[in-house]
Amino acid sequence: MSVAGFFKGLAKGILGFLLGVCIILLIMSLSLSQFTNHDSIKPQMVDILSSSVGSNMSIGEENFSSFKEMAAFACTGQETIELPSQDMPITLNCAEIQNLQSAEQFKTYMYGQIFDKMYYYNYNCTDIIQCFRQNQTASFAGGPFVLMSKTANDSFAKYTIYSLIALIVICILLLLFKPFSASLKGIGISATIVGLATFGMPSIKKLALQKVPAESQTVISPVLNSLFEILKKNFMICLIIGAAILAAGIILGIALKEKSKGKEKKKK
Incomplete structure (x- = not known):
């Protein structure tokens, strides 16, 4: 093997590795971006807050009918x-309160407002990594809720764009190598292998749930189920796309070989 051939093979190997890493980062950041979307995470967080915030509020949860009145x-x-809180005041809209028909609706509305306050809280940092570095996690209701904030959602969306750009650049570089069909197959194989993780999501979710304290299982399980369903779906999409690219590379390779054989026969 020539020196040029060695370095070409090394470059393809490194790019192939980076391709797999970028695909994983893209799926993870995209999934977390979808998961931390306000409308997606709010129902689960309302359930969590309804069971954990009571101790931090100046009013209890035992009689929401009276609270509504x-x-x-x-x-x-x-x-x-304004609803007083040890962490931050919660503003309730009177017109909306008047339209609530039951104590349960009032409870859901109140905790929904608490979540909105938490989600749009100004953490004085522009990136979730920076938030943790500066300890700007706002321990609201006893947890680092920056993970469930607009700041986190914007960060994951930004990471998704960065990962996608990196992935496109790496794919272009790989496709520059000849033969084109082989590069296409390489991309397809990488995506397919990463996509196979979709079948491991149930086991990973089971392991994650085992780490959750028994008393929190009822509350945390729906949140983890939601997250892992998103991950499973996105890895499945990756698997399908990878298989399609791999098939395209194989078909193209066969077609090019047949074309090459046809040319050789004509020469003879």
Whole structure:
């Protein structure tokens, strides 16, 4: 093997490795971006907050019917009222309170407002990594809720774009190597191998749930189920795309070989 051939093979190997890494990073960042989307995460977080925030609020949870009546009374002549909290004040809209028909609806609404306050909280950092480095995690209701914030969602969306750009660049570099069909097959194989992780999601989720304290299983399980369903779906998409690219590379390779054989026969 020539020196040029050695370095060419080494470059393809490194690019192949980076391709797999970029695919994984893209899937993870995209999944986390989808998971931390406000409308996606809010229902699960409302459930978590309803079971954990009570100790941090100046009012308890045992009688939401009375709380609803108290809130409605406090709203007399007011557009909004402020719900006191040890961590941050929560603003409730009086018009919305008046439209609530039951104590359960009031409970859901109140914790929804708490979540919104938490989700859009200003963490004084522009990136989730920076937030942790600066310890700007806002221990609201006893946890690093920056992970479930708009800041986190924006960060994961940004990482998704970076990963996608890197992936496109690496794919272009790989496709520059000849033969084109072989490079196409290499890309397809990498994507297919990464995509096979979709079948391991149930086992990984089971291991993750085992790390959750028994008393928190009921609350945390729906959140983890949601996250792993998103991961499973995205890895499955990767598997399908990878298989399609691999098939295209194989078909193209066969077609090129047949074309080459045809030319050789004509020469003879």
